[in-house]
Amino acid sequence: MERRTNTEIKLRCFGCGAIIQNENPRMTGFLPRSVLENETPLCQRCYRLQHYGEDVPNENFSREYLKVMDEARKNKCLIVYVVDLFAFESSLVFSIFDYLKENPLLVIGNKKDVLPKSVDEKKLISFIENRLNEYNLKPLKTIISSAYKNVHIDEIINAINLYRKGKSVYFVGASSVGKSSLINSFLKAYKNETKTFISTSPYPGTTLDVIKVPLDDKSFFYDTPGILVENAIFSHIDRNSLKYIYPRNEIKPRTYQINDKQSILIGGIARFDYVEGKKIGFTFFISNECDLLRCKLEKADETFSSLILHKDILPVTTGVKSISDLEKHEFKLPNGEFDILISGLCWIKCSSEGGIVNVYAPKNVHVSIRECKI
Numbered sequence: 001m002e003r004r005t006n007t008e009i010k011l012r013c014f015g016c017g018a019i020i021q022n023e024n025p026r027m028t029g030f031l032p033r034s035v036l037e038n039e040t041p042l043c044q045r046c047y048r049l050q051h052y053g054e055d056v057p058n059e060n061f062s063r064e065y066l067k068v069m070d071e072a073r074k075n076k077c078l079i080v081y082v083v084d085l086f087a088f089e090s091s092l093v094f095s096i097f098d099y100l101k102e103n104p105l106l107v108i109g110n111k112k113d114v115l116p117k118s119v120d121e122k123k124l125i126s127f128i129e130n131r132l133n134e135y136n137l138k139p140l141k142t143i144i145s146s147a148y149k150n151v152h153i154d155e156i157i158n159a160i161n162l163y164r165k166g167k168s169v170y171f172v173g174a175s176s177v178g179k180s181s182l183i184n185s186f187l188k189a190y191k192n193e194t195k196t197f198i199s200t201s202p203y204p205g206t207t208l209d210v211i212k213v214p215l216d217d218k219s220f221f222y223d224t225p226g227i228l229v230e231n232a233i234f235s236h237i238d239r240n241s242l243k244y245i246y247p248r249n250e251i252k253p254r255t256y257q258i259n260d261k262q263s264i265l266i267g268g269i270a271r272f273d274y275v276e277g278k279k280i281g282f283t284f285f286i287s288n289e290c291d292l293l294r295c296k297l298e299k300a301d302e303t304f305s306s307l308i309l310h311k312d313i314l315p316v317t318t319g320v321k322s323i324s325d326l327e328k329h330e331f332k333l334p335n336g337e338f339d340i341l342i343s344g345l346c347w348i349k350c351s352s353e354g355g356i357v358n359v360y361a362p363k364n365v366h367v368s369i370r371e372c373k374i
């Protein structure tokens with residue numbers, strides 16, 4: 001019998017096909033050595049996905065990213081974790097949480113300008129911190145901001161100066177949450193002699209490698225590439241439809257008093273069916289550019305396909321032609337106030353005494369019920 005070389009017997013994960021390795025927990029295919037015996041191995045990411053339904057996106061970190069973050073960890077540097085206040089759930093990047101646990105942590109909730117003006121900042125901060133505490137993340141401070149409107153930029157700069165203790169600062173988070181825009185706001189607030197800024201854009205994946213901005217003789221701001229969260233809507237619709245999804249200005253919540261057996265079509269990409277329950281109000285927090293249309297549940301399938309076909313509802317996306325292209329999520333409504341969220345697209349606030357709702361969204365987009373954000 002022929003002797004096999006090492007490369008020939010490399011194991012692959014049964015769940016995602018990545019080559020199994022036991023050296024680096026932050027790269028694809030990681031499986032601790034102690035559980036390597038199994039005949040059909042699952043990498044740690046797939047195990048968590050399949051057993052806990054947890055979002056563990058497949059971030060293929062570049063070597064540069066890992067090197068920089070390991071340096072941050074070694075030197076106990078301040079990490080600034082930027083989250084998107086609108087698309088909060090899609091800014092939870094579980095795979096970098098280990099770094100956030102071990103380093104001094106400042107959290108910035110960015111894009112305050114797209115939330116209704118009446119929103120209470122204290123409530124937002126406690127919402128963010130409660131969610132992060134669930135993952136054992138304990139920020140030194142959480143600050144609400146808007147890179148667009150320069151909200152609390154001075155307060156952030158002061159906090160950074162206080163917590164960084166003369167060392168470098170690392171900006172991390174999901175794609176498109178506004179890391180580069182915030183650093184640019186800091187550069188504007190201070191004199192930026194070069195007059196050059198970091199590129200920003202409405203498309204995920206703008207910053208491609210780690211960017212170093214000098215702070216003083218021996219320390220830097222590190223702007224890191226954002227991590228694409230796979231179960232957020234952005235990863236599942238056409239790039240040119242993103243402009244309908246990302247709110248660019250203050251969202252105007254839209255409330256519908258809905259009877260049972262009525263549906264709300266959410267562009268040509270999602271649908272909300274009120275299957276059973278008393279007539280109640282459902283408030284949609286969604287980009288103003290995204291069409292919402294009410295119709296009878298019995299007509300919903302037909303209406304949905306026909307509107308998509310004629311592009312009479314926006315946005316549409318190539319993979320969705322009819323309701324059968326979407327995944328169904330059924331909810332028994334609890335008593336009281338809560339949000340139903342479609343990750344990255346919207347949340348729907350309501351107060352119910354029970355009932356049944358079906359939400360249809362593109363496959364693999366996270367849909368759930370949570371405590372009210374605002």
Ligand SMILES: Nc1nc2c(ncn2[C@@H]2O[C@H](COP(=O)(O)OP(=O)(O)OP(=O)(O)O)[C@@H](O)[C@H]2O)c(=O)[nH]1
Nearest residue numbers: 147148176178179180181200201202205206207226
């Ligand atoms: N409304 C609003 N939009 C913002 C704000 N900050 C950034 N943006 C927009 O969000 C998009 C992404 O901003 P970037 O600064 O490129 O985000 P990033 O986190 O650096 O993105 P990556 O480099 O892809 O990880 C751009 O269209 C920005 O103009 C904000 O405070 N409010």
Ligand SMILES: [Mg+2]
Nearest residue numbers: 179180206207
């Ligand atoms: Mg960037």
